[in-house]
Amino acid sequence: MHHVAGLPRLEGMAETAVDVKDLSKRYGDRVVVDDVGFVVEAGEIFGILGPNGAGKTTTVESIAGLRIGDAGSVRVHGIDPWTDRRSLTRVLGIQLQESRLQPKITVREALELWSALHPDPEPWPGLAERLGLEPHLDQRFVSLSGGQQQRLSIALALVGRPRVVILDELSTGLDPRARRDVWQLVRDVRDAGATVLLVTHAMEEAQELCDRIAIVDHGRITALDTPDGLIEAAGALTRTSFVPSAPTDLEALRAIRGVASVRRADDRVVVEGIEDAALAVLSALAGQQVVPHRLRVSGATLDTAYLDLTAHPDKEFA
Amino acid sequence: MSTTTTTTTTTPAAAVLRTETRLFRREPGSLFWILVFPTGLLCILGAIPGFRLDKAGLGGFSVVDLFVPVSVLVSMTLAAVQAMPPVLLAYREAGVLRRLRTTPVQPATLLGAQALLHAGAVVLSSALVVSVGRLAFGTPLPGSWPGYALAYLLALAAVFSIGSLITALSPNTRIGSAVSTVVVFPLLFTAGVWLPVQAMPHLLRDIVDLTPLGGASEAMTEAMAGHFPAGSHLLVTALWVVVVGAVSVRTFRWE
The missing domain is CATH 3.30.70.980 (YebC, transcriptional regulation domain)
Incomplete structure (x- = not known):
């Protein structure tokens, strides 16, 4: 009844978007990511769920080419992010955790700049509207609230029309209404054909959005299944x-x-x-x-x- | 079917430069110290009558004459060492550079844009200093333009490599700003702000001639007098550029 975790659901039909094999990363003698492997199919919303310090962010940053693993390999639509980051930036968009912009840049300027960095950007006014940024277009980055900064960050991750989007702690600082809106946006992005990697420690978010979830703890994947599969396997009452x-x-x-x-x-x-x-x-x-x-x-x-x-x-x- | 909303298509690097130019114009402090202060300094000294008299002891120049290259060096120092490092450190600290690494543009583009803007402001400021000096106080224009330009470019390279080294070695913006302030004073002194290099006592002058801006100050004054600067002065500044530049390139971190 359940497909085997980590294998494509429809043999031969689905394209592999992200392929992580035996990934390990250590800082000094602290092992942060320990032999992690999974395959994400194109068009999936794939969740990486786990407690703080479990190695989630290090894993996705290795996929984005911001960190180089000590062992293993990563492929994103066939591109090796560790050796060919230039090609990677054309297919991958990432919203980094706790990443800020130039303090005096306005929302409009940031959206215009990021559009200009990509060869075929999505028209940013649409994104700004969906993310509720329209009233803040002329506000400077430092004067935005945490939630507004987060929404801008999501817009910048999506504006280049990436085939794979990594969203790290997507709904940090968002009120419940904005969170629902952002979730719907993520679904729409997937429906438009993108693959989404969602890093989160919010259970509701993972259950609501993800097709499959890898639960990461102490740098290892302890379970990988659909949300229903995980609940069933855990024998919860x-x-x-x-x-x-x-x-x-x-x-x-x-x-x-x-x-x-x-x-x-x-x-x-x-x-x-x-x-x-x-x-x-x-x-x-x-x-x-x-x-x-x-x-x-x-x-x-x-x-x-x-x-x-x-x-x-x-x-x-x- | 690209539905781009912008009418003009710009390259990523041009877009970065345009945005950074807008942001640069929002820094009134930097603009004052780089563009206004050096000419202001020249005007204050020029208002003192005795400073306008030519003196044999100063190679036939007046004090105000000597302060034309000094004010130019002040503008360079404040731009490259005082103003730029905190901007770049804040970008690194906030993750702006890191974030740019995930886009098709290199983070080096952002650093290049910042260096270009600060250097551009210095060039404007220098033109202002030389023009105001000439028109208001009759200070001489460079007698040897090629010599002046060479000394100018070497001095510019020297202060920018010092600024890059501060950026490379400082762990955060607060420490970086403190280091900048500490480094700025000896640089201004050796450029001749408190006492023109040519008016310094012999031993002091010999020592100052071995510093990046001391050498540059001598070379620019020589070029102002109409000679091609002495090779030793140019060489001193050039050596500083090579050594400091190499160390800062080796130690620079994006995150």
Whole structure:
């Protein structure tokens, strides 16, 4: 049912956009990226998810040719970013984490400049409009808020019509509304044919956008699958909770097949189990003549899966 | 089907230069020290009557005459050592250079644009100094134009390599600015701001002649008098250019 992680989904059909093989990078004797490998197909939104310091940024900066790996190889549409950065800049756009511009440059000037750097730029007024930059075109970079700087940074990554876009911590500093807008923009960019590499530590963002996700921890890929695949593999549980209208026999609920745990939390009863157990719990309550007020059923999310996959055993003994 | 909105097509390097020119014009501090201050200095000294008298001890020049090349060197020093390094350090610190590495244009283009703009401002300032000196105080024009131009270009190369070295070696903008300020004073002294090199006591003058701007100051004054500058003075400045330039190229970092 699931395709093998790291292999093209449609054999022979999909073009490989990014191919990372056995990538390693160390700073002094600290290994930051440890034997990382994955393949991203053209047109995919590929997430790299992991805690701070896991090696995510070093990995994508090696793909962008800003760092040279100590071992392994990288190809972006067949180009070697370590030896041929000039060709790479024609196919790859990157939004770097915490990268600023000339303090007194205006938004308009930055967009015009970046357009002029690329042979076939996308008309920047459209990008400015989609990213909500229009009211700020004549503002200087230093006077922009963090979110506005971030949106400008995204526009500059996209203006050259790259075939592969790397977005590092895309939604840092964005309010929820702007985040939704940016997510839609990322989907549109992909629909227009680009491949997107998304570095993030925001679970919701990864689950919302990514076709596949590599979870990176301590410089290694600990899991690589679709968001659903990751959740399923982690065996995360569905949680049903409610305020009972009358005293409830919790032992009877515990006896239900597929229920893993039952506990009280203040006035609520919380039941965890497999997805179908929620229905069985409801019918058992009906049998006890108990009405479940303020009922909440929440499915497993990437959050729980992620915590499972990046668990640090050494920390539990600390 | 390219739907470019801009009507003019410019090369990336030209676009960088155009943008940096706009940004340069937004730095009133730099513009004042490079363009206005050197001519202002000449005018203040020229307002003192005694300074306008020719003196045998100064090779037949008046003090104001000697301050024409000195003011030109002041403009160069303030542009290349005081004004430019903080701009480049801030670009490196903010990741502007790094970011440019991910585009089809080389980050060196940005450095080149900055050097060109600062050097351009120096040339404008020099023209102003020489013209105002000539018109207001009757200071001489260079007697040997080729000699003057050669000494001028060597001095320009010397201060810009010193500015690049400061940029290369400073870990951040704050330290860079402090280093610039410390380096500017001896440079201005050896250029002759406090005392023209020709009026310095013998031993001091011999030492100052071995510095990049001391040599340049001597060479420019000789060219002003109409001689081709002495090879030794040109050689001193040229050696500084080669040594300092080589070290700064070797130690420069983009990030």
